[in-house]
Amino acid sequence: GESVGLHLPTLSVQEGDNSIINCAYSNSASDYFIWYKQESGKGPQFIIDIRSNMDKRQGQRVTVLLNKTVKHLSLQIAATQPGDSAVYFCAENPKDSSYKLIFGSGTRLLVRP
Amino acid sequence: EAQVTQNPRYLITVTGKKLTVTCSQNMNHEYMSWYRQDPGLGLRQIYYSMNVEVTDKGDVPEGYKVSRKEKRNFPLILESPSPNQTSLYFCASSFTDQPQHFGDGTRLSIL
Numbered sequence: 001g002e003s004v005g006l007h008l009p010t011l012s013v014q015e016g017d018n019s020i021i022n023c024a025y026s027n028s029a030s031d032y033f034i035w036y037k038q039e040s041g042k043g044p045q046f047i048i049d050i051r052s053n054m055d056k057r058q059g060q061r062v063t064v065l066l067n068k069t070v071k072h073l074s075l076q077i078a079a080t081q082p083g084d085s086a087v088y089f090c091a092e093n094p095k096d097s098s099y100k101l102i103f104g105s106g107t108r109l110l111v112r113p
Numbered sequence: 114e115a116q117v118t119q120n121p122r123y124l125i126t127v128t129g130k131k132l133t134v135t136c137s138q139n140m141n142h143e144y145m146s147w148y149r150q151d152p153g154l155g156l157r158q159i160y161y162s163m164n165v166e167v168t169d170k171g172d173v174p175e176g177y178k179v180s181r182k183e184k185r186n187f188p189l190i191l192e193s194p195s196p197n198q199t200s201l202y203f204c205a206s207s208f209t210d211q212p213q214h215f216g217d218g219t220r221l222s223i224l
Contacts, residue, residue: 089156099213103148
């Protein structure tokens with residue numbers, strides 16, 4: 001069946017270092033991918049998205065990479081800050097599914113001061 | 114301020130007592146959706162709505178109902194709640210084919 005998963009459930013990084021959060025997806029027909037950040041007590045917050053006709057997209061301190069060959073998605077956070085500590089979810093939108101999002105189980109990012 | 118508002122934020126109730134969780138968005142989004150979030154399972158879609166009077170089941174619709182009489186509101190109804198519906202619920206909205214905006218969640222405990 002369709003699934004979105006994450007390789008690492010918890011990632012601990014030193015403040016100022018770069019963080020890389022990985023995600024595998026199984027539906028090769030998915031054409032839209034989103035990364036969300038969820039802080040304690042809050043709903044998921046949009047970070048960055050990418051469509052399947054792109055390999056890379058950059059935002060402010062964040063970069064998303066898409067490798068369609070191996071169905072892999074990653075989120076890179078540059079100069080990680082304490083405020084980046086949260087749970088990060090990747091989500092995929094299968095092409096024929098009317099804006100449905102399939103979420104992974106999440107990765108917790110801990111930033112050490 | 115653009116937002117998705119859910120009420121209540123917290124609710125403890127008993128098995129079988131009908132309850133409604135409201136969701137309202139002020140962004141004129143066509144698409145709205147309900148998710149539940151459980152430890153280790155991520156977010157799973159319950160129901161979604163493409164526009165007024167258009168709703169459809171998500172992955173885990175059993176035990177839930179929704180309605181979309183107005184564009185801005187998308188209430189989630191539990192006619193006869195059971196303990197396995199204890200969860201954290203999120204409402205989301207978006208324009209079509211755009212990232213969904215989420216509310217801050219409703220934590221339901223069904224005793």
